[in-house]
Ligand SMILES: Nc1nc2c(c(=O)[nH]1)N[C@H]1C(S)=C(S)[C@@H](COP(=O)(O)OP(=O)(O)OC[C@H]3O[C@@H](n4cnc5c(N)ncnc54)[C@H](O)[C@@H]3O)O[C@H]1N2
């Protein structure tokens with residue numbers, strides 16, 4: 001079935017449409033419980049509520065003395081106050097006595113504040129003489145006490161569903177004693193490269209042949225994005241082989257990515273085969289350079305009723321990556337259950353002039369660089385040096401951003417601000 005697919009879609013229209021097609025995994029059905037140590041980079045399937053107050057009890061933020069504020073509030077250099085040190089409380093120990101008027105407890109960072117005390121005085125602000133401590137300045141009331149529950153209350157949400165777990169999140173889960181983490185299962189992404197001219201990188205290259213580089217880049221991008229890449233390799237330009245590849249990808253993956261064969265050439269079979277296989281073709285070309293031929297389709301699920309999202313990316317290596325970054329990456333994030341799914345844009349000055357033919361929204365590849373020192377330099381976009389052509393993957397190396405030259409604009413001057421997609 002074809003659905004207005006012959007239109008030339010603007011990038012933002014295509015993005016919005018793909019967004020609707022990319023239905024997230026089901027947090028109940030598509031989940032697993034993973035040991036904490038294996039959960040880095042996975043997407044949390046449930047909100048984790050705190051089983052404890054943080055801090056778990058009132059504790060000291062400093063090495064020093066736990067005192068009663070009422071005892072020391074009048075203290076000054078002229079009127080020092082001396083307190084009796086009646087106990088010592090290292091971290092991890094329960095205070096054995098409560099502090100009465102005129103008394104103090106020696107205390108260390110993280111140790112429980114004893115009953116009766118309400119304020120901590122830093123060691124550096126005291127003088128110790130035997131079993132007495134002398135204060136020559138009044139502390140603030142409740143100084144250096146980290147109060148129970150002041151960071152987080154038990155029963156309140158600690159981490160929301162849909163976040164991709166990072167190092168700090170693992171620290172929080174560990175502290176909350178959540179050792180089995182509910183995460184979404186991996187999103188499975190099948191990848192194949194089409195073209196009779198393609199050979200794998202370890203084969204001697206014959207005249208006319210091209211090394212398949214797209215499979216490697218796409219698999220790496222899928223993995224970097226936190227999904228499972230199923231690499232099918234090279235599929236020749238034959239209807240039967242392509243059909244077999246699509247059907248087997250339909251069986252094993254949630255998303256299918258192919259590169260090549262989506263333009264108008266005699267061997268560009270992808271769209272026609274998708275229709276034969278009962279797909280709905282949503283998009284066939286986008287007004288984007290590089291990356292005009294882009295097929296977006298949905299195929300029926302095999303083995304379950306989840307529709308498979310199909311992206312037929314253009315074969316030119318840069319076009320393939322640019323369309324992945326602009327359209328596939330946010331869709332994979334959304335499908336994976338991520339609450340922050342979407343392109344990350346920044347507006348920064350460009351270090352050099354940027355050019356476009358003006359007929360399509362153009363993406364210039366390069367690097368956003370951050371100032372190394374505080375010399376008044378700004379974050380800026382530096383286009384990759386050399387010839388920017390959709391077949392030239394050489395200067396694509398180390399790309400971390402795509403600068404967007406809007407439709408109809410032919411030049412953005414050096415120093416002008418430009419919208420960049422962080423990739
Ligand atoms: N008459 C027209 N010709 C073309 C048009 C058009 O509108 N009318 N569009 C051009 C644009 S823009 C692009 S982009 C390409 C995309 O074509 P396909 O997706 O069908 O890609 P192929 O023809 O299969 O390959 C294009 C190019 O890329 C090389 N390639 C393919 N796969 C890989 C791979 N896995 N690794 C590395 N390189 C690959 C392939 O050898 C070709 O050189 O169509 C234009 N033509």
Ligand code: MOO
Pocket residue numbers: 288289290291292293314316319390391
């Ligand atoms: O869109 Mo093609 O990707 O310009 O080379």
